[in-house]
Amino acid sequence: MILSTLKQMKRNRLIGFFIYIFCFIFIFMGCASSTTIKSRPEGAEAFIDNVRIGVTPIQYSDTAIAGSTKQLRLKKEGYRSFDSVIRKSEFQVGPCIGGVFVLFPFIWILGYPEAYEFELEKLPEPEKKSLPEPEKKS
Secondary structure (H helix, E strand, O other): OHHHHHHHHHHHHHHHHHHHHHHHHHHHHOOOEEEEEEEEOOOOEEEEOOEEEEEOOEEEEEOOOOOOEEEEEEEOOOEOOEEEEEEOOEEOHHHHHHHHHOOHHHHHOEEOOOEEEEEOOEOOOOOOOOOOOOOOOO
């Protein structure tokens, strides 16, 4: 009887240990993915899905599921607006470990690459029209 009680206590401790490990991984590894958005030149306004998120370089983070895409637009005065897409395409270890214990973290197994860098195209400068010089009378 005492031996069976001790075995039960050890089993409960082991289960408790795994619960604490899972909670630690889930809370501290999280399901958020982040990336740095950079532009050349720096200082462009960044918009994700038509919502302004700040000025480059900027750290962007979200909890969208694996394989999702976001529309990115960069705007800077004197440069063409730049439209692109950022994707969750990089494998993440944290959600994979969490997915071993509970299946739903597998939907966050892909994350953003560490950084995206885009080069903005300068707008052509308008040609200056020179006025004809007035004729001098002699």
